[in-house]
Amino acid sequence: MTAIAVLGAGLTGLTTAVLLARDGHHVTVLERDPAEPPATAEEQWAHWDRPGVSQFRLPHIMLARWRAVMEHEAPDVVAEVERLGGLRLSSVETLPTSVTGGLRPGDEQLQGMAARRPVVEGALAAVAARTPRLTVRRGVTATALVTDGRGAVPHVTGVVTGAGETVEAGLVVDAMGRRSALADLLARAGARQPLEEREDHGFAYYGRYFRTPDGARPPVSYTFRHFESVSLLVIPADAGVWAWVLVVAADDRPVRALRENDVWDRVLALMPGTAEARASGVPMTDVQVMSGLQDRRRSLVVEGEPVATGVVAVGDAWASTNPSLGRGSTMGLAHACILRDVLRAAGSAAPGEFARCFAEATASGIGGLFEATRGYDRHRLAEVAADIAGVPYRPEGDAWPRLSAFDAAAQVDPDALRAFRLVAELLASAEEALAVPGLEAKIARIGGSTPRYPVDGPSRAALLAALGE
Ligand SMILES: Cc1cc2nc3c(=O)[nH]c(=O)nc-3n(C[C@H](O)[C@H](O)[C@H](O)COP(=O)(O)OP(=O)(O)OC[C@H]3O[C@@H](n4cnc5c(N)ncnc54)[C@H](O)[C@@H]3O)c2cc1C
Known part of the structure; x- marks a missing residue:
């Protein structure tokens, strides 16, 4: 069994740490943000300071596959989300019977989890805290990689923290998110650069949270519908909370007015099926804006050769995709399972062989999902551009x-x-x-x-x- 350092305690970092520790490894998670997770959902939402995750308070949905895989791999995480108030919800069960034809056996498999992102992360942190062989150290930044200084390809043997401490590890797992500094750390360790694929264009998100006055179940279902040059994402959550997010092309100048609450409200009023919930919902936030998000993938094995060994990247640090399809945490969970399985099967392989095995398992396990999401985004962005130009796509x-x-x-x-x-x-x-x-x-x-x-x-x-x- 290996001593593993996981860099980053976001959704994927914590998930990876829990799965690896339960598989017998000794895992230390280093997280740059110092704040300890508060105990309750409301404190997690209101007081958990997480500057390291810019989308921390933006709407998230956990897809049905996340719920199903997590229930299989770590059912206590699902139970903890529910204990904190998260809901199992499927878009089918909350749609009108005129659309669904009534509920059918098997519909329950479509249940995802509705909870605010701080609540999901709080649940993972609570489970991590009671997992043997797992230590989460907050307020610790990874600032450099330690290598053995032997072969032409650097072999990573640990990390140096901001306080100058060396944390030795048989494997370093980069879970530092989409802005991961791994490429810089590798460059300073004398490694070749990872291969980076990045799209030029992306979407912008203008979201706002609402809440039922009495905390009753949110009166909306998880949906994503397209209209001419704009899409509407509806994300239910725990504690009577939901969010509507208007998704547009980041380079569509007129829609930038959506950052004003009254403009956003006027546009929401154009969206079918929103009037009743808007009238009863109490606004919790002003409009929150997020842009500059592109589909991006970094490969640490380039043309069959690892740029370094003893280090792998998971979750957003490997690839991040269009958030409106809500796939990030599900892909991160799948990636954590892949790493656990490759460690089981090839953990004692030579470092170069291990790096190649993980890269291949990543490509065959979730590479297609990344490419399909990128393909979807390219089409939708081109369709929006055609809508703006007033021509058919x-x-x-x-x-x-x-x-x-x-x-x-x-x-x-x-x-x-x-x-x-x-x-x-x-x-x-x-x-x-x-x-x-x-x-x-x-x-x-x-x-x-x-x-x-x-x-x-x-x-x-x-x-x-x-x-x-
Ligand atoms: C607007 C938006 C909406 C989204 N909606 C959804 C959704 O509905 N459903 C869904 O599944 N996904 C969604 N996602 C994607 C989801 O947020 C990510 O996939 C997920 O956060 C990735 O988790 P991660 O652990 O890989 O990275 P992150 O959550 O980004 O965590 C990275 C961690 O690394 C830490 N860190 C960084 N540098 C260092 C360092 N040097 N040393 C130590 N620690 C460091 C950071 O502080 C942070 O805690 C959304 C994303 C965005 C941007």
């Missing part, structure tokens, strides 16, 4: 039209809805979900006769008018 190939038809059918047909949710919740591939006899033909028929955007949603002109343009 004409993508190459049939992947986007087929996905749009699937989405349209899911809004009116109960079978298509279940299949679509299975894919969106990362429980099945599109091929698996569409393997129901007759379903593809039905989706093509519905999609072919439905406009790209629902008739009750805002046009670009209506959006600009509400923005005051």
Whole structure:
């Protein structure tokens, strides 16, 4: 068993630490932010100071796959989220019967977890604190890597902290998030640079939290719907809380007015199905803005050769994707399982071989998910650009039209809805979900006769008018 240093106590860092410690390793987590996690959900939301995670108080949903895998791997984490007030919720069970056709056996598999991000992280921190062989040290920054100074490829044997202490480790796990400093640390250790893939364009998010006056269940379901040049994300949470997030292209200048509460409210009022909940909801925050988020992946094995050994990257430090699809924590959990499994199978391999095994297992396990998410983003951003230019979006190939038809059918047909949710919740591939006899033909028929955007949603002109343009 190995002494492992995990750098970063975010969602993936803590998850990785728990899984590895439970597999017999001795794990030390070093987290730059000093604050200890408060005990209750309200304190976690109001008082937990986490400057190291800029999205800490922005809306998060845990997809059904996160709930299912976590329930299998570490059921106490799911139980702790629930103890803190988090809910198991599926978009199917909270939609009107006219759309779902009534509940069906099997719908419970679509349950994800609705809880504010500080609450999910608080649950993970509580479980980590009672996990044997696991120590979380907060207020400790990793500032340099220690290497053995022998071969041409640096072999990492530990990290140096901001206080000058050396923490030795048989394996260093970078879970420092999407702004991970690992590339700089590697450069200073004399390593080649990791291969970085990064998109030029991205989305911007304008979100606002609301709460029911009495803390009753939020009156909304987790949904993500597209309109002309804008999308609406609806994220329920614990304690009667929910958020609406307007998702736009970051380079769409007029929509920047959305940062004003009154402008944001006018645009929300254009969105179908929001009026009743808006009227009863108590605003908890002003508009929160997040942009500068791109799909990005860093590979530590370049053309078959590791840039360094004894170090791996997981979660956002490996790859981060468009947050509106809510995939980050689920991919991070899958990555933690991959690392645990590769350590089981190849932990005693030579360092270079171990690095290659982990890179291959990452590529085959979640590389496709990253690429599919990036493909989705490219299409949606190009579609929004076409909406802004007032021209139809004409993508190459049939992947986007087929996905749009699937989405349209899911809004009116109960079978298509279940299949679509299975894919969106990362429980099945599109091929698996569409393997129901007759379903593809039905989706093509519905999609072919439905406009790209629902008739009750805002046009670009209506959006600009509400923005005051
Ligand atoms: C706006 C937004 C909305 C999102 N919504 C969702 C969602 O709905 N569902 C979902 O699943 N995902 C969502 N995500 C993605 C999710 O937040 C990330 O995937 C997740 O936080 C990644 O966890 P992580 O542990 O890899 O990194 P992080 O959570 O970023 O944690 C990194 C940690 O490393 C620490 N650190 C950094 N440098 C050092 C250092 N030198 N030494 C020690 N510690 C260090 C930081 O302080 C931090 O605690 C969203 C992301 C954004 C930006």
